[in-house]
Amino acid sequence: xxxxxxxxxxxxxxxxxxxxxxxxxxxxxxxxxxxxxxxxxxxxxxxxxxxxxxxxxxxxxxxxxxxxxxxxxxxxxxxxxxxxxxxxxxxxxxxxxxxxxxxxxxxxxxxxxxxxxxxxxxxxxxxxxxxx
Numbered sequence: 001x002x003x004x005x006x007x008x009x010x011x012x013x014x015x016x017x018x019x020x021x022x023x024x025x026x027x028x029x030x031x032x033x034x035x036x037x038x039x040x041x042x043x044x045x046x047x048x049x050x051x052x053x054x055x056x057x058x059x060x061x062x063x064x065x066x067x068x069x070x071x072x073x074x075x076x077x078x079x080x081x082x083x084x085x086x087x088x089x090x091x092x093x094x095x096x097x098x099x100x101x102x103x104x105x106x107x108x109x110x111x112x113x114x115x116x117x118x119x120x121x122x123x124x125x126x127x128x129x130x131x132x
Contacts, residue, residue, distance in 0.1 A: 050102040057095040064088050096130060
């Protein structure tokens with residue numbers, strides 16, 4: 001969470017986690033190896049370097065959204081709720097960009113090396129859904 005969002009949460013009296021913010025601010029990278037095993041598998045192993053950062057961001061987003069839910073339950077001003085929803089929306093878009101970049105840098109690079117056109121097709125489908 002950027003410092004400005006942190007300040008806004010304080011100003012609005014919204015609960016948030018300081019530990020989650022520090023984990024993201026320091027930008028630790030984490031490598032996560034995996035092999036796809038479901039029916040949509042594309043049959044190769046690759047690594048993601050942003051797994052921990054993505055998980056940290058998602059945890060923070062979930063906490064922020066829970067705070068917005070409490071704001072609504074408490075009858076807080078609609079303008080304040082909308083400002084916080086815009087911040088959540090921005091955070092979701094931001095973490096989505098990280099996932100897309102990581103996917104391209106690792107999964108797609110591997111797919112191109114392996115001539116795996118199915119994975120490339122799936123990326124195109126995912127981008128179409130993401131951009132809508």
